[in-house]
Each structure stands twice: as C-alpha cells, then as structure tokens.
Amino acid sequence: MEFQRATPEERRLYYREEWDVKQIPRFIRDSLYQREFGFDHHGRGPNDRYRTFRNEDHLRKFMRYRTPFAAYTSVAFYQKPNRREGWIKSELVFDVDAKDLPIRSCACDSVCELCLDQAKNIVSDLKDTLTSDLGLKEIYMIYSGRGYHLRVQDEEVLGTDSEVRSQIVKYLVGAEVPRSEYGQEGITYNLEHFAIPFGYHQVFTQRIKQSILHLTMETALDDVNKKLLKDVIKNRHLLLKDQWGPFRQAIGPIRYKRLTKGLAFTNLGLVDAKVSIDLKRILRLPSSLHSMVSMKCTEVKNLNTFDPFQDAVPQFVYERKD
Amino acid sequence: MVGVPFINPLSLEGREMVRQLGSLEDLTHDNPELIGIVTRSKSQDISDDQDIPRNHLELALKRLEWYVKKRNNPNFNYRKYAFLFQGDIEKFDTISFYLLSQAIGVKFGPNSRESRLMAESQGSLIQNRLEELNTRNREEIVLKALQELLSQGTLKWTFFEDLLSSRRIQLSDLVLDQGEVIMDQDDFRERLGPRLHHRDPDKMYQLLIGEELRELILIQMVMQQTENYMAEVHEKSRLMVEPNPLLLQLADGVTEILTQPTPSYTGTGKVARQSYRGPLNREAFPPCVKTALEGIKSGGRNDAIVLFITPFVSYARLCPDIFKQNVTVRVSDKDPQLQVVHQEVLPLIYEAAERCVPPLFEDQPQEKININAKIGFGMHSTLKLENEGETKWYTPMSCEKIKLHLPYLCRPDDDCKKIGNPLIYYNRKNWILSREQAESGDKKEDEGSSGEEVMENQDNDWIDV
Numbered sequence: 090m091e092f093q094r095a096t097p098e099e100r101r102l103y104y105r106e107e108w109d110v111k112q113i114p115r116f117i118r119d120s121l122y123q124r125e126f127g128f129d130h131h132g133r134g135p136n137d138r139y140r141t142f143r144n145e146d147h148l149r150k151f152m153r154y155r156t157p158f159a160a161y162t163s164v165a166f167y168q169k170p171n172r173r174e175g176w177i178k179s180e181l182v183f184d185v186d187a188k189d190l191p192i193r194s195c196a197c198d199s200v201c202e203l204c205l206d207q208a209k210n211i212v213s214d215l216k217d218t219l220t221s222d223l224g225l226k227e228i229y230m231i232y233s234g235r236g237y238h239l240r241v242q243d244e245e246v247l248g249t250d251s252e253v254r255s256q257i258v259k260y261l262v263g264a265e266v267p268r269s270e271y272g273q274e275g276i277t278y279n280l281e282h283f284a285i286p287f288g289y290h291q292v293f294t295q296r297i298k299q300s301i302l303h304l305t306m307e308t309a310l311d312d313v314n315k316k317l318l319k320d321v322i323k324n325r326h327l328l329l330k331d332q333w334g335p336f337r338q339a340i341g342p343i344r345y346k347r348l349t350k351g352l353a354f355t356n357l358g359l360v361d362a363k364v365s366i367d368l369k370r371i372l373r374l375p376s377s378l379h380s381m382v383s384m385k386c387t388e389v390k391n392l393n394t395f396d397p398f399q400d401a402v403p404q405f406v407y408e409r410k411d
Numbered sequence: 412m413v414g415v416p417f418i419n420p421l422s423l424e425g426r427e428m429v430r431q432l433g434s435l436e437d438l439t440h441d442n443p444e445l446i447g448i449v450t451r452s453k454s455q456d457i458s459d460d461q462d463i464p465r466n467h468l469e470l471a472l473k474r475l476e477w478y479v480k481k482r483n484n485p486n487f488n489y490r491k492y493a494f495l496f497q498g499d500i501e502k503f504d505t506i507s508f509y510l511l512s513q514a515i516g517v518k519f520g521p522n523s524r525e526s527r528l529m530a531e532s533q534g535s536l537i538q539n540r541l542e543e544l545n546t547r548n549r550e551e552i553v554l555k556a557l558q559e560l561l562s563q564g565t566l567k568w569t570f571f572e573d574l575l576s577s578r579r580i581q582l583s584d585l586v587l588d589q590g591e592v593i594m595d596q597d598d599f600r601e602r603l604g605p606r607l608h609h610r611d612p613d614k615m616y617q618l619l620i621g622e623e624l625r626e627l628i629l630i631q632m633v634m635q636q637t638e639n640y641m642a643e644v645h646e647k648s649r650l651m652v653e654p655n656p657l658l659l660q661l662a663d664g665v666t667e668i669l670t671q672p673t674p675s676y677t678g679t680g681k682v683a684r685q686s687y688r689g690p691l692n693r694e695a696f697p698p699c700v701k702t703a704l705e706g707i708k709s710g711g712r713n714d715a716i717v718l719f720i721t722p723f724v725s726y727a728r729l730c731p732d733i734f735k736q737n738v739t740v741r742v743s744d745k746d747p748q749l750q751v752v753h754q755e756v757l758p759l760i761y762e763a764a765e766r767c768v769p770p771l772f773e774d775q776p777q778e779k780i781n782i783n784a785k786i787g788f789g790m791h792s793t794l795k796l797e798n799e800g801e802t803k804w805y806t807p808m809s810c811e812k813i814k815l816h817l818p819y820l821c822r823p824d825d826d827c828k829k830i831g832n833p834l835i836y837y838n839r840k841n842w843i844l845s846r847e848q849a850e851s852g853d854k855k856e857d858e859g860s861s862g863e864e865v866m867e868n869q870d871n872d873w874i875d876v
Contacts, residue, residue, distance in 0.1 A: 221589065249576075250576050253572055259581075259583070271619065286608075287606055288585075357814055357818065358818065362815040362816075362818065363816060
C-alpha cells in the first residue's frame with residue numbers, strides 16, 4: 090500500500106461521513122475539559138494551540154467544520170488548559186515511530202509493512218515490561234499512523250516528574266549495560282546480564298536480542314566495526330535458542346563488551362525519549378486522520394490481531410480512482 | 412552497638428532527642444562531656460586545642476569540614492576527626508546535625524550547593540560510620556534503620572519516587588517484580604528463585620540485593636530526607652520575622668569552611684591544575700556544542716539554545732570549574748559589571764539562535780527572556796544586576812540528559828568517552844590543547860624558532876596551585 094497525502098476533500102469526507110466523536114477513547118473523552126488541544130490546518134505543524142472544548146459536542150462540531158490536517162491533545166491535565174496553566178498531572182507516554190527505529194531490517198526510506206511490524210513487536214515488549222516489572226495496568230495502545238503510542242493512565246505514575254520518566258524510559262528500552270561485577274566477602278563474581286532472568290538484566294537481554302536479530306551490515310553502531318558486525322550476524326542464530334554463553338564466546342568477551350555498549354546506546358532510539366519526558370506534550374488525537382499518510386490514528390484493542398493496513402485505512406482511500 | 416540516630420538523625424529517636432533539648436543558647440557553651448568524648452576518641456590524633464570542638468556549634472562545623480577536606484584531599488588526616496565515628500557522640504552529633512541543617516535551610520535554601528553538600532556529607536558520614544562497625548552490628552543497624560524508613564508491607568517502586576527524581580538511585584539498581592521492589596530474602600527466594608537455573612537463590616540474593624542494596628537505599632533515603640528537611644526549614648523561615656541569630660552565625664561558619672581555597676588533587680595525590688579560564692576557545696568545544704552552534708532545525712531549537720547552549724557557554728566562559736565549587740555562584744561573582752556576559756556570552760548564544768532554521772527569535776522573541784532567566788536574572792527582557800538571583804543559574808546539562816533531550820546533538824568523539832558533562836570535556840580538551848601547544852612550542856624552540864608562540868601559551872591561566 091502506498092502512503093499518500095489526503096486532499097482537503099478527502100479530509101472533509103472523513104470527518105463528515107466516517108469519523109465519530111465516540112471513536113475517541115474514553116480516557117480522553119472523560120477528561121476533555123482538562124486538556125489542551127492543538128491543530129494543524131495546513132500541514133505546516135500544529136500552530137493552532139491552546140484550544141479547549143467544554144464537551145464532546147463542541148469538539149465534534151469543530152472537527153466536522155474545520156476538518157483539520159492533524160489534531161492533537163495534551164498528555165497533561167490542567168486547571169486552565171486554555172492557558173496551559175495549573176498543571177495537575179500527565180499521562181506517561183511512549184512514542185515508537187517506525188520511521189525512526191534505530192535498527193531496521195528493511196531498507197525503506199520512510200515506513201513500510203516490515204518496519205511497522207517491527208515497531209509493533211517493540212510496543213508489545215515495552216508493554217510487557219511496564220506490566221511485569223513496573224506493575225502498571227492501565228495501558229492503552231494507539232496506532233499513530235506511522236508507529237505506535239503507549240499511553241499509561243495508572244494514577245501512581247501520572248504525577249511523576251521528567252526525571253523519573255527519563256529513568257523509566259532508560260529502564261524500558263535497556264539504555265545502559267547492566268552491572269556485571271558483584272562482590273561478596275572480598276570475592277568478585279561476574280554475572281553477565283543473560284545469567285539473570287528477571288528485572289533490568291532480563292529487560293536488557295530481551296532488547297539487545299531483538300536488536301541483534303535485526304542488524305544488517307549497513308547498521309552503524311558506536312565502536313562496532315564491520316568485522317565485529319559481520320561476526321555478530323554470523324553467530325546470531327545462537328540467540329534464537331538463547332545460547333548467550335556460546336554467542337559471547339564466539340564474539341570474544343572484549344568485543345562482546347563493545348557490542349553491548351553500542352547496542353545500549355542505540356536502544357535509546359527505540360522510543361522518542363523527548364515525548365516521554367515532556368510533561369506538556371501534545372500527541373496525535375486517537376480517531377483523527379494522519380493526513381500525511383492517509384491513515385487513521387486508531388486505538389488498538391488487540392495488538393496481536395491488529396493490522397494497520399486493515400484497521401487504520403479510511404474509507405476514502407479505497408474509493409480513490411488512481 | 413550504636414543507635415539509629417547515629418546513622419539517621421531524622422529517625423523518631425533522633426527527633427525525640429531534639430525535642431528534649433533546652434535553650435538554644437546553651438549549645439554555644441563549652442560542654443565538658445563533648446570535649447571528653449573528643450579527646451578520649453579511639454585513634455584520635457589531635458595535637459592542637461583548636462581542633463577540638465568544644466560545643467554543639469563547633470561540632471556542627473567539624474562535620475562539614477571533615478567532608479570538604481576528605482573530598483578534596485586524599486592525604487588529609489582522618490584521625491583528626493576520629494570523634495565523628497565514636498558511637499558515644501551520638502547525642503551531640505544528632506543535635507549538631509539539626510543545627511547545621513537549619514542554618515543551611517534558613518540561609519541558603521533548597522537546591523543550593525550548600526544544601527547539596529550538607530546532604531552529601533551526611534551520606535558520606537553514614538557510609539564511613541557503617542564501615543567502622545563489625546559485620547553483625549552493621550547488618551543489624553542497617554535493618555533497624557531501614558525498618559523505620561520502609562514501614563509498609565509491600566514496597567512499590569513508586570515509593571522511591573523522590574530518590575529516582577533526584578537520581579540518587581537508578582531504577583535499574585532495583586530488582587523489580589510486578590511493580591514491587593524485592594528487598595526481602597524470603598520474598599526473593601519465593602518469587603524469583605524458581606526462575607533461576609543451576610544457581611543457588613540465596614547466593615544470588617546476597618549478590619544482587621543483600622547488604623549492598625540495603626545500605627545504598629538507606630544512605631540515599633537519609634540524604635533525601637536531609638534535603639527535604641532543609642527545604643521544609645527554608646519554607647518555615649520565610650514566614651518568620653527574624654531567624655535565630657545563632658543559626659545565622661552558624662551559616663557564616665559554613666560559608667567560611669566552603670570558601671576556603673581547596674586545591675583539587677589528582678588520583679595519585681598530586682595537586683591538580685586549575686581549569687582553563689579565559690576567552691572561549693571554540694576549538695575545545697565538544698561535538699554537541701559545535702553542532703548546536705551551527706544552528707538547529709525547528710522542533711529542537713528552544714531546548715538546544717535555551718537549555719543547552721546558554722548554561723554551557725556562560726559557565727565555560729565564567730566559571731568552568733563549577734563542578735568543583737562548594738558554594739552557590741552567581742554570574743556577578745565572576746563578572747561584576749556583566750561586561751563579559753554582554754560582549755562574549757550573549758553574542759555567541761544569539762549567533763547560534765540566529766543560525767537556527769527558522770532563526771529562533773524571529774518567531775519566538777520571548778526566548779531572549781528565557782535565556783536571561785537561565786543565567787539567573789529572572790524573567791526580564793534586559794539583564795539587570797538588581798534582578799540577579801530571581802532565577803537559578805542553570806548548570807550545563809549532563810551527557811546523559813543530552814542523550815534524552817537532544818539525541819540528535821550527541822555524536823561522541825574519542826574524547827567524549829570518559830566524561831559525563833560537556834563542560835568537563837571543555838576543561839579537559841583545553842588542558843590537552845595547551846599541553847600540545849606547549850610541547851610544540853618547546854620543540855620549535857629547540858629547533859631554533861622564535862619564542863613568540865611559547866610566550867603566547869603562557870598567557871592563559873594554567874597555573875599550578
């Protein structure tokens with residue numbers, strides 16, 4: 090499927106005939122009056138900001154008559170959203186953009202089925218960690234048009250500041266090589282990340298496994314030369330059976346250390362960290378149209394069965410003549 | 412066995428000691444009991460009466476002096492402060508802790524370098540006091556102090572929000588399962604043991620959690636509570652008509668200790684060189700700064716210019732050794748007439764803003780005010796000395812923060828490998844460049860060239876202290 094920009098007429102068709110305000114997830118509709126809305130009317134960025142809506146009907150009318158190029162809503166809840174004042178709390182969000190994945194097996198310029206699928210797997214892994222390690226439960230997944238958003242609504246994290254959020258991001262993506270040397274009674278023990286099947290060590294192991302399996306000879310990793318990259322690709326089949334010990338041995342312990350360091354640095358690009366740590370960010374409004382690619386920003390109920398090319402394509406795309 | 416207040420003066424028992432205290436004025440009088448404890452301390456090496464704290468106030472200052480000296484000089488005489496590690500000083504020490512925290516809270520407030528140093532010194536004291544104990548006593552006191560701090564049954568990771576926010580601990584330091592922090596051995600065995608293959612869960616517990624993590628959490632929690640306490644005192648003091656003169660006197664003593672010239676030392680114990688200070692040397696800028704100065708595209712302009720370049724350029728020019736300083740510094744301390752700021756610092760920042768696409772001030776002229784705010788002059792369109800202090804002079808972002816906030820700027824070169832802040836890179840690179848320049852000057856001189864370049868090299872501020 091080709092990603093094509095929506096015409097003003099197509100936008101009108103979408104918002105008047107296909108879109109319904111009830112398609113906006115309840116977690117947003119319930120807090121409509123506390124959120125700031127932003128709009129992009131001409132495809133030049135969301136410069137119509139500080140908008141607020143008292144109720145669903147006002148929003149419905151606005152969308153139907155203005156048929157914006159793009160619509161956004163704040164992750165923050167304010168006392169005075171029209172002035173972005175009186176911050177109350179912010180959703181904890183993670184933005185996985187298929188276009189910006191640091192390691193991609195596809196060689197496409199923008200977004201394709203392969204990298205969208207890879208983004209979907211990353212989202213699934215991140216969600217698992219949010220649940221299994223951080224114990225978070227109220228997590229919504231949104232297909233954004235070119236990737237996915239994870240939006241956490243658990244009350245216990247909504248009040249956290251940027252610093253805590255940056256720690257969560259780093260934990261979730263495996264941005265640092267875990268400690269491997271432990272001492273007890275004067276003896277030092279070496280425990281590599283793959284020897285510890287829980288906590289951050291396990292998260293790191295899972296993330297770098299996925300990265301290694303997607304490496305190509307064109308991937309640029311900090312401090313990893315072509316020879317090392319070639320050896321990693323040659324031996325990565327061992328990781329399919331989680332044979333980390335033999336894999337590390339085949340690479341060599343010093344080079345393995347360089348590899349893990351390079352991968353940890355790259356992992357930071359799995360999500361757009363700026364989005365997660367910015368407490369006043371605006372995010373694409375679920376149910377709205379991503380006019381640049383003519384796709385619907387859609388809430389994903391079941392990630393396993395979700396197919397953006399089935400579930401996020403607006404009707405007008407099927408009716409296009411060319 | 413020492414008491415909990417010896418490790419955590421903010422414990423219930425510690426607070427009770429303060430509650431039972433009589434008049435504050437009595438704390439300035441010589442106290443024979445305290446003098447007795449100090450002079451009878453095990454392994455003490457005090458040959459001068461001046462080194463003996465004679466009352467609570469002097470003991471409070473000794474606590475801080477010990478930390479500053481220890482931090483700056485690996486060769487300092489530890490035995491001069493041996494009394495700080497005697498369990499029987501607990502009562503005096505606890506009261507001194509409160510006096511010092513209150514003095515710093517009242518005079519310098521939270522987020523000051525003084526308050527940070529106070530919290531750090533408390534952490535370091537706990538660490539050193541624990542090291543003086545035998546294994547059994549150490550384990551017991553840590554458990555007892557922690558029990559009070561972690562009174563709840565299940566421990567959610569969000570309980571440590573303050574510690575995570577101040578980066579005292581990393582989320583990855585904790586062993587997490589279903590949102591809970593695993594600290595207890597039985598819990599570990601039951602919940603995580605079955606996942607381990609061919610490894611003894613008890614041994615793994617000792618390695619991954621054990622004493623080390625417990626002590627880390629204890630120390631960091633007390634440090635955090637110390638900071639919170641000073642912030643609380645500061646808030647209360649704002650409502651008071653006049654703070655107690657005794658606290659102000661103590662705060663002056665704190666300033667005296669912290670402003671004493673403290674040469675820094677290299678790892679081998681030699682006196683280190685001073686940081687380069689002088690006109691900005693663009694050649695020594697790290698890659699991230701060079702990239703940002705070339706101009707940033709829409710989307711990342713504000714953060715790059717206001718949050719990143721402004722603190723970096725101002726500190727690099729005016730106070731490159733800020734991370735070695737013990738006291739809060741203002742721009743006017745380094746540039747009293749703000750001449751350098753107007754002639755060198757702001758022009759470079761504005762130049763970078765102009766190179767952005769679109770130029771930053773074209774559509775966001777208010778960012779000029781934000782730049783003034785970031786160097787401590789409040790939210791005003793012009794820099795005026797009378798407004799200084801309304802906002803904080805932001806220190807340069809760490810490499811870690813840059814990777815998160817401005818990932819497109821981080822393209823590390825070989826010199827980036829061992830540093831954690833662009834300002835440290837700048838200082839180090841200046842040192843390397845000046846050394847290279849000196850070497851090439853020596854070489855040229857040997858070859859019979861003129862001595863002009865050597866003279867030029869001597870113009871900078873690289874002096875042995």
